[in-house]
Amino acid sequence: MTDRAVRRPASTARSFWGALPLLTLIIMIGPVLAGLxxxxxxxxxxLPAAGLGAFSIAPFTDLFAWNGIWAATRLSVxxxxxxxxxxxxxxxxxxxxxxxTRALRxxxxxxxxxxxxxxxxxxxxxxxxxAPSGWIARMISPWLTGWxxxxxxxxxxxxxxxxxxxxxxxxxxxxxxLMALAAKGQSASTQRMRVAQSLGYGRVSGWxxxxxxxxxxxxxxxxxxxxxxxxSVVDVAMILGPTTPPPLSVQVVxxxxxxxxxxxxxxSAAALxxxxxxxxxxxxxxxxxxxxxxxxxxxxxxxARNLRLDKTAxxxxxxxxxxxxxxxxxxxxxxxVWSFAGFWxxxxxxxQSLTPKNWARHWPDISDSLITTLLIAAxxxxxxxxxVIACLEAEHRTGRSxxxxxxxxxxxxxxxxxxxxxxGVQTALLITxxxxxxxxxxxxxxxxxxxxxxLSLTDPWRNWxxxxxxIARSLGTSPTRVLFTLRLPMLLRPILTAxxxxxxxxxxxxxxxxxxxxxxxxxxxxxxVALSSGGDRRAIGAFGxxxxxxxxxxxxxATLLPYWMWRNxxxxxx
Amino acid sequence: MKxxxxxxxxxxxxxxxxxxxxxxxxxxxxxxxxAAKGQTVYWHAWGGSTATNDFIAWVGDRVSEDYGVTLEHVxxxxxxxxxxxxxxxxxxxxxxxxxxxxxxxxxxxxxxxKEADLLFGxxxxxxxxxxxxxxxxxxxxxxxxxxxxxxxxxWAMAQVVFMYDTADMDxxxxxxxxxxxxxxxxxxxxxxPQPPDFLGATFLKQVLIELTDDNDVLAKPVDExxxxxxxxxxxxxxxxxxxxxxxxxxxYPATGPAQLQLMADNEIDLAISFSPGEASTAIANNQLPDTxxxxxxxxxxxxxxxxVAVPYNSGSKEGAMVVANFLMSPEAQLRAQDPSILxxxxxxxxxxxxxxxxxxxxxxxxxxxxxxxxxxxxVQPEPHGSWMTRITQEWTERYGAGQ
Numbered sequence: 001m002t003d004r005a006v007r008r009p010a011s012t013a014r015s016f017w018g019a020l021p022l023l024t025l026i027i028m029i030g031p032v033l034a035g036l037x038x039x040x041x042x043x044x045x046x047l048p049a050a051g052l053g054a055f056s057i058a059p060f061t062d063l064f065a066w067n068g069i070w071a072a073t074r075l076s077v078x079x080x081x082x083x084x085x086x087x088x089x090x091x092x093x094x095x096x097x098x099x100x101t102r103a104l105r106x107x108x109x110x111x112x113x114x115x116x117x118x119x120x121x122x123x124x125x126x127x128x129x130x131a132p133s134g135w136i137a138r139m140i141s142p143w144l145t146g147w148x149x150x151x152x153x154x155x156x157x158x159x160x161x162x163x164x165x166x167x168x169x170x171x172x173x174x175x176x177x178l179m180a181l182a183a184k185g186q187s188a189s190t191q192r193m194r195v196a197q198s199l200g201y202g203r204v205s206g207w208x209x210x211x212x213x214x215x216x217x218x219x220x221x222x223x224x225x226x227x228x229x230x231x232s233v234v235d236v237a238m239i240l241g242p243t244t245p246p247p248l249s250v251q252v253v254x255x256x257x258x259x260x261x262x263x264x265x266x267x268s269a270a271a272l273x274x275x276x277x278x279x280x281x282x283x284x285x286x287x288x289x290x291x292x293x294x295x296x297x298x299x300x301x302x303x304a305r306n307l308r309l310d311k312t313a314x315x316x317x318x319x320x321x322x323x324x325x326x327x328x329x330x331x332x333x334x335x336x337v338w339s340f341a342g343f344w345x346x347x348x349x350x351x352q353s354l355t356p357k358n359w360a361r362h363w364p365d366i367s368d369s370l371i372t373t374l375l376i377a378a379x380x381x382x383x384x385x386x387x388v389i390a391c392l393e394a395e396h397r398t399g400r401s402x403x404x405x406x407x408x409x410x411x412x413x414x415x416x417x418x419x420x421x422x423x424g425v426q427t428a429l430l431i432t433x434x435x436x437x438x439x440x441x442x443x444x445x446x447x448x449x450x451x452x453x454x455l456s457l458t459d460p461w462r463n464w465x466x467x468x469x470x471i472a473r474s475l476g477t478s479p480t481r482v483l484f485t486l487r488l489p490m491l492l493r494p495i496l497t498a499x500x501x502x503x504x505x506x507x508x509x510x511x512x513x514x515x516x517x518x519x520x521x522x523x524x525x526x527x528x529v530a531l532s533s534g535g536d537r538r539a540i541g542a543f544g545x546x547x548x549x550x551x552x553x554x555x556x557x558a559t560l561l562p563y564w565m566w567r568n569x570x571x572x573x574x
Numbered sequence: 575m576k577x578x579x580x581x582x583x584x585x586x587x588x589x590x591x592x593x594x595x596x597x598x599x600x601x602x603x604x605x606x607x608x609a610a611k612g613q614t615v616y617w618h619a620w621g622g623s624t625a626t627n628d629f630i631a632w633v634g635d636r637v638s639e640d641y642g643v644t645l646e647h648v649x650x651x652x653x654x655x656x657x658x659x660x661x662x663x664x665x666x667x668x669x670x671x672x673x674x675x676x677x678x679x680x681x682x683x684x685x686x687x688k689e690a691d692l693l694f695g696x697x698x699x700x701x702x703x704x705x706x707x708x709x710x711x712x713x714x715x716x717x718x719x720x721x722x723x724x725x726x727x728x729w730a731m732a733q734v735v736f737m738y739d740t741a742d743m744d745x746x747x748x749x750x751x752x753x754x755x756x757x758x759x760x761x762x763x764x765x766x767p768q769p770p771d772f773l774g775a776t777f778l779k780q781v782l783i784e785l786t787d788d789n790d791v792l793a794k795p796v797d798e799x800x801x802x803x804x805x806x807x808x809x810x811x812x813x814x815x816x817x818x819x820x821x822x823x824x825x826y827p828a829t830g831p832a833q834l835q836l837m838a839d840n841e842i843d844l845a846i847s848f849s850p851g852e853a854s855t856a857i858a859n860n861q862l863p864d865t866x867x868x869x870x871x872x873x874x875x876x877x878x879x880x881x882v883a884v885p886y887n888s889g890s891k892e893g894a895m896v897v898a899n900f901l902m903s904p905e906a907q908l909r910a911q912d913p914s915i916l917x918x919x920x921x922x923x924x925x926x927x928x929x930x931x932x933x934x935x936x937x938x939x940x941x942x943x944x945x946x947x948x949x950x951x952x953v954q955p956e957p958h959g960s961w962m963t964r965i966t967q968e969w970t971e972r973y974g975a976g977q
Contacts, residue, residue, distance in 0.1 A: 048665055068975030133839035150841045152762035157825040243768055243825060245975040257655045264658075343860040346840040361624070364631065427662065437673075518659060518673040520616060520648060527621075530649045534622030535832030536861070 017394040021402075024387045024450070025409055031425055031447050032413050036275075038424025043268035052262060059269035066266070068245030071159075075247040076277055079161040079168065080231030084285075086165070087172035088223055090324060093317030095180055095215070096207040097310070099189065103318060108181060110325045111174040116504030116551040117332065120528055121544040123167050123239040125331020127156050128338065128537065130163065133346045135334045141347040150346055157242050164241040166327075168233065172226045173324045176219065182459065183218035187211060204313040205306035213296070220289070221407065222455075225414045227285055228278045232417030235510040235529050248274050249419045253511075256423055267423065275420040282415070332548055338541030358538040365527065366546045373523040373550060376438070376513075377506035380445035381499050384453045387446075388498070391454070392461045393483055396469075410454055413447050418511045426515045441521045444512040449502040456501045460494035490572065492565065496558035504551040524550060598892050600697035606892045611642040613893030617882075618656035619678035621649020622829050625855050629916045632909065637900050643893040648674075657683050660692050660885045671889035676897060679726060679883045681718045681772070682959040687883065688725055694884040694891055696724025701895060703902035708923030714879050718959040719793055726881035729901035730910055731919030732848045733953055734780055734875035735868040735945065742843040746869035750784035753844070754815055761818040763843045767833055768826035768974065770966040777846045778965050780876050782808045783954055792957035796964045805965065809972065816973060823973060831861075838862050850950060851917020854941025858914045867943050874952025879921060904931045913941030 041047070045056040063069060098104040114122075129135050133150035141147040156163045189211045196206030216223075232249045241247050246254070248270060255267035338344070342353035395401050402410075422444075429440055464487060472482045488495065510525050517526075528543035566572040598605045621627055627647065634645035650656060656677045663672050679687070687693050698704065707714055707728065714728040715721065736753075738746065742763070747753045757764045767774035783789060785807040791799045816823035820842050827833040834856055836842045840863075847853065847868070856862040882901065884894045900906055904927055907920040917940075924932050940946065 066975070067971055071975065131839075133836075133841055150839055152820060152841070154821045154824050157821075159824055243828070244823075244973065257652050257658060341860075343838075343863070345838060345863055361628065365627070427666075520646075520673050522649065527649065530621045530651050532828075534624070534829055535827065535835040536622075536624050537835060538860075539624050 017397045018400075020387075020390045020394045021406075024391050025406075027387065027443075028447050028450050029409060029412060031444060032416060032421050034428045035421030035424035036416070038427040039268050039271050039420055040424075041268075042265050042427075043272045045265060047262075047264055047268075052265065059265040060273075062266045063269045063273060068251070072245045072248040072251050073273075073277065075161045075164075075242065075245075076231045076249065076274065077281065079165045079237075079241075079247065080227055080278075080281055081285075082165045083168035083172060083230040084223065084227040086169045087176050087226060090169070090173050090317065090320045091176040091180055092208070092212065093204075093313055094177065094321045095184070096204045096212070097314035097317040099184070099193070099207060099211075107318075107321055107325060108177065110329070111177055111321075113552055113555060114171075114325065114328050115174040115178055116501070116555060117171075117328070118504075118508035118525055118547050118551065119171055119233070120235045120239065120508070120510065120525055120532070121335065121547045122171050122328050122331060123236045124528070124532065124540050124544050125333075125335050126167050126170065126327055127163075127239055127331075128334040128541075129327060129331045131156050135330070135349075138347050139349045147347065156240050159242045159244065161241055161247065164237055164247070165230075167236055167240045168230045170324045170328050171236075172230070173321065176222060176226065177321075179219045179222045180215055183215045184211075186218070186459070187214040189215070200305050200307075202305060202307040202310045204309045205304070209296075209300045213293075221411050224282055224285065225411060227281060228415045228417060231278050231281060232274055232419055234419060235525075238529065239532055248277070249417065252419050252423075264423075271417075271420045271423060274417050278415070278417050278420075332544070335541040335544040335548075338537045339545050341538060341541075358542055362539055362542045366524070366542060369522045369524050369527045370546060370550060372438075372521060373507055373525070376442050376445055376521070376523065377503045377550075379442045380449045380506050381453070381502040383442075383446050384450040384502050385457075385495065385499050387450060388454045388457055389461075389488075389495070392458065397479060410451050414451050422511050422515045425512075426518070429516065437517060437520050440516040441513050444516040445506045445509055448509060448512060449505050452505045453498045453502040457494060457498040460491055464491060492572075493558070493562045496561060497555075500551075500554040500558040503554040507547065507551050600695075600700040600895060603700075603702055606895055607641055610890075610892035610896040613890040614644040614646060615675045615890050615893040615897055616646050616648050616673060617676045617678070617894075617897065618648045618650055618653070618659075618674050620651070620653060621647065622651065623831050625859065625916050629910060632915075633897065633900060633906060636906070637897050640900070641893075641896045643896050645897060653677065653679060653683050657687055657692075660687070660887065661690065663887060664690075664692065669887045672885045672887040674885050675888040675890045676882050676884055676894040678880060680878060680881050681956070682963055684717050684722075684726055684881065684883060685720045685959045687885075688720065692886055693725045694886050694888060694894075695726075697884070697895055698722070698724045698727035698898070700724070701727060701899040701902065703899050706904065706922045706926045707902060708921060708926075711923060712879065712921055713877070713953075713955060714921055717881060718878065718956040718962070720959060722881070726883035727898040727902065728879045728881050728921045729898070729906075730880040731877065731921055732880060733850055733870075733877035733919065733950055734776060735847050735850050735853075735870055735950070737837065737845045737847050737853045737862075737866050737868050737943070739837060739840075739843045739863065739866050741863065741865040742840075747844075748872040750781050750811065750871070754811060756844070757815055757818045760843065762820050762822075764818075764845075765820035765823075765826055765833065765836070765842055766846055767829050769969045771829050773830040773833075773846060773848055774826070775962050775966050775969075776848055776876060778808065778812075778969060779957055779962060780846070780871075781811055782961075782965065783876065783957070784871065784873065785811060789954075792961055793955070795958050796960040801964060805968065808965070809968075812969075812973065834861055837866065849917055850919060851911070851913040851941060851944045853943035854913035855915070855917040857943060858941070864942065868945055870945065870949070870951050872951075874954045875950075876956060877953035878956045880918070904934075908934055908938070911935065911938055911940075913939070913944055917941065917944065 043059055045052060045054055045058055094104060094107070132153055132155055137147065137150060192210040193206060196210045201209065234249050234253055237247045237250045241250060245251060252267050252270045252274065255263045255270065337351065339358055340354045340356065341351035342355045344351035425444065468486060469482055472486055508525055510529055513521055513523050513526050524543055524547045528540060528547060531539045531543060598609050600606060617630065619630060627649065630647045634647065637643040637645055656674050660672060660674055709715060712731055717726065747756055766777040769775045769778060782805060783792065786804060791804060820836070827836055830847065833845045837845050838861055850868065853862060853866050853868050857864050857866060882898050884891055888894055902921065904922065907922050910916045910918045911920050920935065924935060
């Protein structure tokens with residue numbers, strides 16, 4: 001503390017609030033940078049752990065000499081772009097064709113809980129659904145298809161990564177749709193549409209021309225997150241992706257776990273290559289945005305009303321949206337059925353018998369990992385929510401709001417592929433003498449939970465009516481009292497929702513838990529993915545269902561708790 | 575910075591006089607058991623099989639009752655993860671409290687850990703239950719031709735068998751060539767787990783042993799042999815087999831249990847297994863139809879032992895030795911061999927057991943799909959561990975990275 005600060009308490013307070021955003025950034029970006037550092041060194045041959053201390057570019061020459069490198073690279077790029085483009089297209093069609101309709105509200109209700117379901121559980125469900133011996137084939141065989149035996153066709157794990165892409169799309173559509181719906185509130189879309197329609201524009205073309213540019217500007221970063229994530233995902237790719245060769249990110253994990261330690265060098269080189277690919281892809285997407293904007297402007301200026309577009313675009317949008325939602329829901333249902341299944345041979349549409357035996361058998365494991373999962377999630381969410389509220393309050397008190405650059409930093413942990421820095425985190429933890437386990441895992445979770453909590457809480461926080469603050473302060477209430485007695489209680493619902501989102505993010509983390517936990521920390525997600533290699537559908541089903549419940553429950557609490565707490569505060573039920 | 579998880583046992587041990595600070599001599603069993611009391615053993619073992627996971631949980635209950643040792647099963651997707659972990663710890667100077675206390679291990683992983691001085695020992699032959707182990711009849715003192723020398727302790731015997739669905743196949747297949755002919759006549763109905771999965775790699779070794787005339791060369795390190803010439807018949811065989819595999823060899827099941835699921839789904843009719851009792855166990859657990867049976871090849875099939883090893887830097891070596899000893903006990907061995915539990919072969923010599931114990935083993939119903947010890951026939955020794963590594967690499971280049 002400086003002399004000046006001691007003499008002038010007001011200034012102390014100000015510098016305290018001013019330092020909070022910096023502290024938050026350090027907590028978030030610190031591990032990412034440390035991890036990247038721990039990846040760069042071995043990528044250039046420096047890994048004393050394996051007795052390798054000479055810098056060289058040999059890891060990169062080895063990487064590009066691997067004969068699967070181009071196939072793996074192609075997979076990463078194509079699945080990334082295809083999944084992002086398809087998800088964005090479906091969301092755009094839905095919003096353009098169905099904004100403000102009951103159908104979209106219904107779909108939104110259906111999709112919002114799906115957002116929180118961990119990727120791994122969704123991927124398992126879809127795999128159980130679409131495999132040649134999956135639920136869909138079982139339901140229509142043999143009476144319709146004549147398949148007495150499952151057809152020998154490659155559906156999941158196809159070399160083009162189509163199953164992987166579709167699996168990602170079903171998860172990214174709810175994410176982008178909810179982001180777009182949130183952006184809609186600030187886009188004056190109703191007024192824009194009213195103007196467009198009174199000028200004779202069709203619903204879809206009017207929306208695309210007058211509303212889409214505003215909304216896209218707001219969901220631009222989330223779209224980039226989807227792109228970076230889809231290119232480098234590990235758990236979904238392990239479940240639905242091809243294996244001969246696997247996508248680049250999965251290959252990195254394979255090399256990381258090779259008994260031959262020198263393989264870590266090529267793994268690190270590949271991780272950096274993955275990072276370079278993601279950066280290049282973000283650049284290409286950025287150029288694509290510029291080109292689209294140019295072409296779109298020309299399209300808008302031509303002034304065509306495109307009324308016929310509605311006839312094709314609207315049914316297409318709602319069909320794709322519904323199929324996407326249903327495939328996740330049916331997949332989860334399929335997990336549930338498998339978790340209670342006795343013997344279930346092909347082509348029976350349902351198991352020969354239902355039995356609680358699977359649950360009884362797996363319950364000890366499930367309950368242990370459930371407790372760990374909940375503890376880690378609760379801790380990381382508590383830290384993240386506290387930091388985010390502190391940052392937002394600091395923004396309010398210092399009057400300095402987050403710049404565009406600051407927003408990029410918030411997104412950094414989501415834009416940098418996990419596989420590029422988490423292996424380095426593991427090495428860094430060991431070198432600093434911190435044993436891996438519960439605390440490092442919780443800290444790593446904060447890194448990924450914080451951005452989502454920030455994103456979901458910022459708008460409601462900023463939209464809080466500042467006049468309430470002015471009145472309270474003019475009545476002599478201190479800023480801290482305003483925060484605790486007015487702002488926080490009034491924002492209880494969005495705070496709980498943000499916490500539930502953070503909770504879901506924490507529950508779904510696979511790589512951070514695995515690598516920072518050194519294998520000692522078993523959560524529902526690490527257990528489920530470990531089981532996936534064994535292919536025991538009953539066990540996977542039980543863990544998938546447990547995972548799903550672990551994220552749905554917080555959302556239910558976030559929805560119901562305000563009703564109970566405000567049972568006699570009618571004005572707070574928005 | 576100590577974490578909560580490591581700090582707790584540390585705090586607990588403050589109450590005990592000089593607990594676990596000096597290394598305990600494995601031969602002084604009383605000292606081992608008293609030091610083991612209250613220790614937590616993190617057993618890193620492959621977690622992909624529910625039957626194995628249940629067995630390990632039972633072992634945990636039993637050692638907790640008898641010795642006050644807490645056993646935590648760390649479920650791995652790949653044993654190499656644990657090896658990597660210990661290596662990384664050694665580099666970071668983490669020499670006294672590893673995250674790993676015990677590893678289910680054999681083959682190349684054991685060879686590399688032993689060579690890098692990452693293992694505690696020798697201890698195995700000092701354990702009290704070693705007296706029951708069948709050292710003459712079973713390969714428990716070499717592991718993929720590498721001398722064990724007490725650095726790992728055996729707990730199960732494995733032998734290759736082939737599972738086939740009698741609902742779809744009439745007869746067993748006596749040789750690798752016969753398997754190829756059958757696969758060509760029934761395309762898409764056979765596959766094997768994708769190497770480097772150990773079961774997939776085992777299939778490759780099994781075929782190589784079938785096709786080569788010179789088995790002696792396989793017992794020596796691969797560097798001493800003409801790799802291309804020795805393995806040429808294997809690649810010719812696979813070139814013919816791959817197009818008629820399940821999904822034309824464009825995709826493979828990840829592991830043995832994933833392959834079981836394919837059989838249950840009636841996608842394939844024939845599959846390799848490294849456990850003679852696995853099929854019976856899977857039938858009992860509703861994971862396979864009860865029409866599945868097993869067979870071995872005429873010339874015999876590969877066999878080896880599963881071991882547990884203790885890292886040099888484990889903080890609970892005594893606890894780990896207690897678990898390793900318990901795994902070799904007649905009680906644990908009997909349970910492991912029960913096909914409704916695990917169906918793993920025992921490492922014990924029946925002649926060394928008491929009559930009651932012998933009878934218990936003899937009375938065990940091995941299950942409908944399990945061959946008797948006599949029917950299992952000749953056990954072929956594992957090639958030197960380096961062969962597995964080279965063959966797997968070569969396979970990955972030829973078939974695992976796109977053609």
